[in-house]
Amino acid sequence: MAAIQIERLTRRHGPVAAVDGVDLAIGEGEFFALVGPSGCGKTSLLRLIAGLDPPDEGRIRIGDLDVTGAPPWDRPVNTVFQSYALFPHLSAGDNVAYGLVRAGMPRSQIARRVAEMLSLVQLSEFAGRKPHQLSGGQRQRVALARALARLPRVLLLDEPMAALDRGLRDDTRRQLHALQRRLGITFVLVTHDQEEAFAVADRMAVMRAGRIVQLGTPRAVYEAPADRHVAAFLGRAALLDGVVLAAADDGRVVIDCGPLGRLAGRAVGTLALGQTATLVLRPEHLRLGAEGDDHAALPATAGHAAFHGESVSLGAILADGREIAVSLAPRAACPAPGAPLRLAWDPAVAPVVPA
């Protein structure tokens, strides 16, 4: 049985539909991510699931319980808010205990559960601290422990790592993933950061304008973005627009990119001849080809190279003046700025998507 079953869910803000007829089923114990640029409706959808806003149309079921009209306090769902929303006048321990007190749990049991939850997020020594005496990362973990304390059927996380700095974010991501595996609770994570979704999610939904435009495992979405917008949202890809010239049965397509020439890739879905399409070239797909390379190739001029430690990102300037990134091994010979290049890639890994 699905943990969350959503049917034709719609939420309007005036004439605009923040969530527009969404159908979605999230499995029991799944780590699910809702991703998309800001304003795409992912947080609105999360708020509908939490019961913080009422839907205009559609149904929401959690397990076999129809919660469509239920207030937030009657849903087997808890939320980690983006601002954490810790109660400023309560200690970390009392924050975690809050939901248990409301549920009428006996005192001794509350104390045990709070201790358990705080140790789960490694904050046992901080039970007595007020939120303003905690660091950002600690506050985030208190919010997590507070939301998990009631052992909800579904945990909703609204951009839980947006306020953390980068190093802490990687760590927190790993801990979150391990925690979800250990507890087996269904997690629904809202994020604008596709890397975050890739790192933790079993499946993800990419949203745009209130609708889900692609649903699948992070790998499937990354390798075969449904359209140009999804490709643009997922990572630092160069998007080369053209017209389909040839499409083979095995998925190979050639598109005419005007001044950039004819470029080959692998069709996502079916592309008709003459249709506009976009070749998605990711930095890791590209290598510096030799003259006479029979793979697809694109002439370019070397630009600035940025050293990232584990790799070097070389800017390559195309014939139309735009710069695209090429990922090189850190020890690879780096062409001097201005040197002519031939960018090569394996057409089987470079997706061509509908524009």
Add this chain to the structure above:
Amino acid sequence: MSPLWPPGLRFLLIGLPLAWLAVFFALPFAMALAISFGAPSDGAPPFSLDAPGLAAWRLLVEDPIYADALLSSLGMAGMATAIAAVIGYPMAYAIARAPARWRGLLLVLVMLPFWTSFLVRIYAWTALLRPTGLINGALQALGLIEAPLQLMDNAFAVQLGLVYVYLPFMVLPLYASLEKLDPSLEEAAADLGARPAAIFATVTLPATLPGLAAGALLMFIPASAEFIVPEMLGGPDANLLGRAIWNEFFANRDWPAAAALAIAIVVLLAGPILLFQRLEARR
């Protein structure tokens, strides 16, 4: 203070407010304190400091009329403050949660009464409340009452006047702290199983307690020494502090007693102010 400020300007910036306080607070306070140790006399000024003593202070302690005035003033002010809190909290909450484009207008409406003279507004209340006033007239015309209700010259009218006059002092600090309150705190409480009444009691109210305390003090302090409201609405029997001071000063021409009474209220009110500052500093 930044070293960018020239020393002369720096001195001026600190010196001016200090001078203001010295001239308009410390000096009159010291004079009142001195007068309170004097004795009334028939000359001008109507007191003498030839034989300083505690006569005025003794009077204050021994004559129950003063303790009575003090207690009923504090009681009146406390009651009015409590009523204003009950009325003002929902007002402040509604304004803080109103759409942003409405908030400015609603706040102006709260402060609008200040644009009219205090005295005129209280006088207008007498036109509403007196036996031949608008309210009694309307009720009689509608046949709801036979004889006019006694709406004025009693404790009810004083309470009404105090609440009416000082409500904005309660609403504004409450609004400030409610507006700062992150709405997701209330959402988090609901998400964690709290129903609306529990959300208010466990999250909204505790988180806005400093605003409530500020509003209560801003209202309680002037209300406890209020003169015009009891004078105009309280009738001749209202024995309140403001009137007691007035009477000693003008009717009895007993300046030492008036001064002692004025000092006593300042000292008494300093207690809650210091307590409030302690609480604020601890946060």
